[in-house]
Structure formats: C-alpha cells, structure tokens
Amino acid sequence: MRIPVxxxxxxxxxxxxxxxxxxxxxxxxSSLERAPATLTGxxxxxxxxxxxxxxxxxxxxxxxxxxSCDRCGEACELSMEELSVLLYAPEESGGEAYxxxxxxxSAEELDLGWYRGGAxxxxxxxxxxVALALPARIVCTDTPQCDRRTDALLAEHAAKPGHPAFxxxxxxxxxxxxxx
Ligand SMILES: [Zn+2]
Numbered sequence: 001m002r003i004p005v006x007x008x009x010x011x012x013x014x015x016x017x018x019x020x021x022x023x024x025x026x027x028x029x030s031s032l033e034r035a036p037a038t039l040t041g042x043x044x045x046x047x048x049x050x051x052x053x054x055x056x057x058x059x060x061x062x063x064x065x066x067x068s069c070d071r072c073g074e075a076c077e078l079s080m081e082e083l084s085v086l087l088y089a090p091e092e093s094g095g096e097a098y099x100x101x102x103x104x105x106s107a108e109e110l111d112l113g114w115y116r117g118g119a120x121x122x123x124x125x126x127x128x129x130v131a132l133a134l135p136a137r138i139v140c141t142d143t144p145q146c147d148r149r150t151d152a153l154l155a156e157h158a159a160k161p162g163h164p165a166f167x168x169x170x171x172x173x174x175x176x177x178x179x180x
Contacts (some may be wrong), residue, residue, distance in 0.1 A: 005055060
C-alpha cells in the first residue's frame with residue numbers, strides 16, 4: 001500500500017491496520033519470521049518538511065505471536081506493544097535534507113528510512129517498525145521455571161563439554177544472571 005507524499009494533508013494522515021490487511025500481515029510476518037496471532041495498530045504520517053519531502057511516521061503496533069524461549073527452548077508468547085517514530089526522506093535527495101540541518105535529529109532518536117517515486121510504502125514502514133520493536137532475545141516470562149529448564153539442559157550437556165550447544169547455553173545463562 002503506497003501513500004503519495006504530496007497527498008498527505010497538513011494535519012497528517014492516519015492509517016489503521018490489522019490482521020485482515022494483507023499488506024500489514026505480510027509485513028509483520030516477514031519481520032517476526034512467523035505469522036502474528038494478533039495484530040493491530042496505526043501508522044500516522046506527518047509532513048516534517050514539505051520542501052525536503054521529509055515525512056515523520058509514528059507507528060503504533062500491538063502484536064502477539066507464538067515463539068520459543070531463547071534460553072530454555074520452551075514455547076512462549078512474544079507480546080509486542082510499541083510506539084516507534086521513523087523519519088522518511090526521498091531516496092533521490094541522497095540525504096541532503098539532513099546535511100542541511102533541515103531537521104533536529106538530536107532531539108529525538110529517530111530512525112531514518114527512504115522512499116522512492118514520491119510515495120511511502122506502508123509495508124516497508126511496518127516491516128521496519130516491527131523489526132525495531134523486536135527484543136534482542138525472547139525469554140519466558142516465568143523466570144523461575146525458565147531457570148529450572150535451563151539448568152536441566154545444562155546438566156544434560158555437562159557430560160559432553162565442548163559441545164557447541166553447551167557453550168551457548170552457558171553464555172546465555174550468564175547474560176540473564178547479569179541482567180538480574
Ligand atoms: Zn525459557
């Protein structure tokens with residue numbers, strides 16, 4: 001679904017999406033690497049600079065999907081509730097708009113993207129926003145249970161030191177212990 005930038009009114013344009021929107025389902029599936037069980041949200045497009053063709057996109061996403069724990073391997077649910085802000089510039093400008101100080105980037109942590117042919121592809125935006133919202137690691141919400149399962153896995157592999165899975169698990173467990 002492509003939105004011509006010239007047609008975005010001064011008040012902005014909001015596009016709600018859900019599981020039934022094919023472009024949204026495809027985009028979310030591609031970034032999650034699995035089909036979402038639930039998906040709702042809204043993309044809000046605002047013209048940040050008409051002259052430079054800069055578009056500010058607020059992406060509000062709620063999604064859940066089945067996943068597996070990166071520590072113990074047990075099936076768990078990945079639940080995502082994110083509001084991301086992205087900035088899009090025409091690819092043809094080659095970043096001129098930023099070099100000219102058109103937009104204060106320091107004020108907010110904006111992620112930059114590009115659009116082609118005068119139109120923003122909403123699927124591209126959603127793919128990017130979901131990818132940004134993905135946690136670096138997916139872990140069980142029930143930490144004590146996860147610990148027990150991870151310990152059991154470690155014990156199982158203890159008889160075979162040097163096994164790559166053993167090393168990986170130890171590193172993963174260490175990481176979680178450090179975090180708290
Ligand atoms: Zn786990």
